Amino acid sequence: MPAKVAIDRKVPPFSRPATGGRTWKLGDAAGSNLVLYFYPRDNTAGCTAEGAAFRDLHAKFAKAGTVIVGVSPDTIASHEKFKAKMDFPFELLADEDHAVANLFAVYKEKSMYGRKFMGIERSTFLIDGKGVLRQEWRKVRVPGHAETVLAAAKAL
Numbered sequence: 498m499p500a501k502v503a504i505d506r507k508v509p510p511f512s513r514p515a516t517g518g519r520t521w522k523l524g525d526a527a528g529s530n531l532v533l534y535f536y537p538r539d540n541t542a543g544c545t546a547e548g549a550a551f552r553d554l555h556a557k558f559a560k561a562g563t564v565i566v567g568v569s570p571d572t573i574a575s576h577e578k579f580k581a582k583m584d585f586p587f588e589l590l591a592d593e594d595h596a597v598a599n600l601f602a603v604y605k606e607k608s609m610y611g612r613k614f615m616g617i618e619r620s621t622f623l624i625d626g627k628g629v630l631r632q633e634w635r636k637v638r639v640p641g642h643a644e645t646v647l648a649a650a651k652a653l
Contacts, residue, residue, distance in 0.1 A: 513590035539579035550643035
């Protein structure tokens with residue numbers, strides 16, 4: 498297991514199955530900033546709103562030299578349907594074994610209605626074109642988040 502990520506340190510290489518029938522690897526974003534956002538589940542209210550916010554600002558992220566990639570433990574089949582339904586212009590990665598979530602320390606114990614379970618803590622990471630983690634947002638609240646990340650990407 499590679500070391501966990503840290504601000505101002507290079508992110509260890511990783512790859513995951515992605516929408517579009519390919520395998521996406523960290524190196525695919527080399528030379529561009531990367532927004533890597535982790536979300537709990539396809540087709541849920543918060544995750545849909547978050548993805549839609551990134552989708553709606555996609556052109557502005559692209560203008561800022563920034564690639565967006567979403568990650569959740571859902572299957573590729575689920576991701577393909579979610580991406581098509583929401584018309585996302587970016588790829589979604591299937592992290593079914595939580596390897597990338599563990600690398601970024603976002604697979605955590607959560608609690609709902611008194612029941613404890615393991616799940617993804619909604620989090621976003623901004624990685625520069627050299628693969629160095631520059632900023633992170635953990636325990637994300639969706640409203641206004643994509644705009645905050647865009648401002649940070651433009652500042653890189």
